[in-house]
Amino acid sequence: MEQTHNINTLGTRFSRQALGDGMRDGVPIGLGYFAVSFSLGIAAKNAGLTPFQGFLASLLCNASAGEYAGFTLIAAGATYLELAVVTLIANARYLLMSCAMSQRLDPAMPGFHRPLMAFHITDELFGIAIARPGCLNPFYSYGAVLVAAPCWAVGTALGAIAGGLLPLRLVSAFSVALYGMFLAVIIPAARQSKVIAGLIVLCFGASYGAAHLPAVSRVSGGTRTIILTVVLSAAAALLFPQNTEEDETNA
Numbered sequence: 001m002e003q004t005h006n007i008n009t010l011g012t013r014f015s016r017q018a019l020g021d022g023m024r025d026g027v028p029i030g031l032g033y034f035a036v037s038f039s040l041g042i043a044a045k046n047a048g049l050t051p052f053q054g055f056l057a058s059l060l061c062n063a064s065a066g067e068y069a070g071f072t073l074i075a076a077g078a079t080y081l082e083l084a085v086v087t088l089i090a091n092a093r094y095l096l097m098s099c100a101m102s103q104r105l106d107p108a109m110p111g112f113h114r115p116l117m118a119f120h121i122t123d124e125l126f127g128i129a130i131a132r133p134g135c136l137n138p139f140y141s142y143g144a145v146l147v148a149a150p151c152w153a154v155g156t157a158l159g160a161i162a163g164g165l166l167p168l169r170l171v172s173a174f175s176v177a178l179y180g181m182f183l184a185v186i187i188p189a190a191r192q193s194k195v196i197a198g199l200i201v202l203c204f205g206a207s208y209g210a211a212h213l214p215a216v217s218r219v220s221g222g223t224r225t226i227i228l229t230v231v232l233s234a235a236a237a238l239l240f241p242q243n244t245e246e247d248e249t250n251a
Contacts, residue, residue, distance in 0.1 A: 014139055015137055015139050015140075018137040018139045018140040018143065019139045019140070019142060019143040020143060021140055021143065022139065022140040022141060022142060022143020022144040022145075022146075022147075023143040023144065023146060023147050024143075025128050025143075025144055026125075026128075026143060026144035026145070026146065026147035026148045027147055029124045029125065029128070029144065029147070029148045030147045030148040030150070030151035030152075031151065032124070033124075033148055033151045033152040033155060034151040034152070034154070034155035035155070036064055036155070037058055037064075037151070037152045037153070037154075037155030037156040037159060038155045038156070038158060038159035038162070039159060040054075040058070040064060040067060040068060040071070040155075040156050040159060041054050041155065041156040041157060041158060041159020041160040041161070041162070042159045042160070042162070043068055043071045043072070044057065044071050044156060044159070044160045045159070045160040046071075046075060047071040047072070047074045047075035048074070048075065049071070049074070049160065050160070051157040051158075051160040051161045052157065054156040054157055054159070054160040055153050055154065055156055055157035055160075056153075057070070057071075057156065058152050058153040058155075058156035058157075059149065059152075059153040061087075062119070062120055062121075062122050062149070062152065063087075063090065063091045063094070063122065065090045065091070066086075066087045066090040066091040069086050069087060069090045070083055070086070070087055073086060089223065092223075092226055093225050093226050093229065094121050094122075096226065096229050096230070097121050097123075097126045098118050098121055100126075100130060101117065101118075101121065101126065101129065101130065101136060102114075104130065104135060104136045105135065105136055106135040109135075109138065113138040116138070116142070117136075117138055117141050120141065120145045120149065122148075124148070125141065125144050125145065125148060128144060129141050129144070131188075131189065186200055195236075195240050199232070199236055202232065203228070203232055206228055206232060207224075207225075207228060210224045210227075210228060211224070
């Protein structure tokens with residue numbers, strides 16, 4: 001056990017390999033971010049923001065739904081309090097992702113890595129990080145962020161500059177790259193485990209049903225995601241507990 005812990009501790013130190021792997025895996029995410037944030041930049045311009053303000057907003061807020069909600073409220077002349085509350089609700093699912101990632105961090109890792117990793121948790125970056133075996137190396141996350149974050153911010157600025165010059169259908173078509181990235185994350189795990197494959201199908205079905213059931217569909221998308229995540233993950237943990245001793249041996 002002590003030997004395994006020492007190996008994992010070494011995995012939290014600077015690693016050029018981990019940084020390079022993160023940058024490599026961040027390329028398709030960055031391309032998808034650029035396409036999505038381009039349309040987000042159009043929304044920023046419609047809200048009265050300059051390209052630099054849109055760039056700064058995307059640099060400081062790594063969330064498409066939360067940022068779009070913020071631009072919508074800015075256009076509507078909402079107060080700072082309303083903006084903060086709506087953004088918190090829209091981005092609350094990242095609290096769950098932070099909890100999941102915290103369970104994969106080496107206790108010996110220096111504390112300053114935690115806020116840096118937490119600041120850049122997004123659906124896609126979380127997906128590629130949590131899929132890696134063993135303790136999470138912070139420099140893998142930093143490598144992915146070095147590619148993805150500039151694409152997100154620059155795409156927003158260019159979208160604000162271009163305004164409505166490009167057809168929205170063309171911009172929306174580019175965002176398909178994000179769905180392809182999600183498939184690349186879940187398909188290998190589903191092929192290795194029938195349980196994971198079944199849970200993925202169940203999650204898709206539950207998400208579709210929640211979006212169309214009369215009572216549940218009235219709840220915001222972010223809140224539905226949180227409820228489904230907690231319920232389904234808790235049920236999966238109870239019904240299919242993971243053998244941690246076997247995982248440590250394989251690591």
